[in-house]
Amino acid sequence: MYRDMKxxxxxxxxxxxxxxxxxxxxxxxxxxxxxxxxxxxxxxGTKVIAAxxxxxxxxxxxxDEWGLDKNLVDNTNFVVINHKDGTYAEYLHLGKGKVxxxxxxxxxxxxxxxxxxxxGVMDLPHLHFxxxxxxxxxxxxxxxxxxxI
Ligand SMILES: [Zn+2]
Numbered sequence: 001m002y003r004d005m006k007x008x009x010x011x012x013x014x015x016x017x018x019x020x021x022x023x024x025x026x027x028x029x030x031x032x033x034x035x036x037x038x039x040x041x042x043x044x045g046t047k048v049i050a051a052x053x054x055x056x057x058x059x060x061x062x063x064d065e066w067g068l069d070k071n072l073v074d075n076t077n078f079v080v081i082n083h084k085d086g087t088y089a090e091y092l093h094l095g096k097g098k099v100x101x102x103x104x105x106x107x108x109x110x111x112x113x114x115x116x117x118x119x120g121v122m123d124l125p126h127l128h129f130x131x132x133x134x135x136x137x138x139x140x141x142x143x144x145x146x147x148x149i
Pocket of ligand 1: 028037039129
């Protein structure tokens with residue numbers, strides 16, 4: 001299907017990788033748009049880098065609203081990158097004013113995208129990372145793998 005499912009971890013090498021899979025009503029697998037998403041438990045202000053090269057097609061960085069109310073979903077700061085193979089990666093829960101790329105920017109694997117923060121639906125500090133394709137104007141989460149670089 002997609003030739004290159006491999007991604008590097010979206011953090012600099014010195015960051016300890018801790019992946020969490022939320023359960024219950026917030027479980028990723030309950031929603032087609034986030035089925036294969038992972039949450040990296042990292043401190044606020046952690047550098048986020050591109051897990052794969054592509055073009056920045058969406059950003060938001062003006063929110064400092066967050067909490068467990070699901071209505072806060074539109075308050076998530078994020079970066080979305082479109083890859084060569086047509087897939088997208090989204091990097092969610094960035095800090096207010098902490099997105100370091102612009103829409104239209106070309107990024108290489110490893111380029112700085114921004115810094116984690118509190119925004120959107122969350123409690124513990126984390127980066128939500130997801131790969132998806134677009135079908136009928138909706139994002140559908142697709143499987144991916146990480147490789148150490
Ligand atoms: Zn998540």
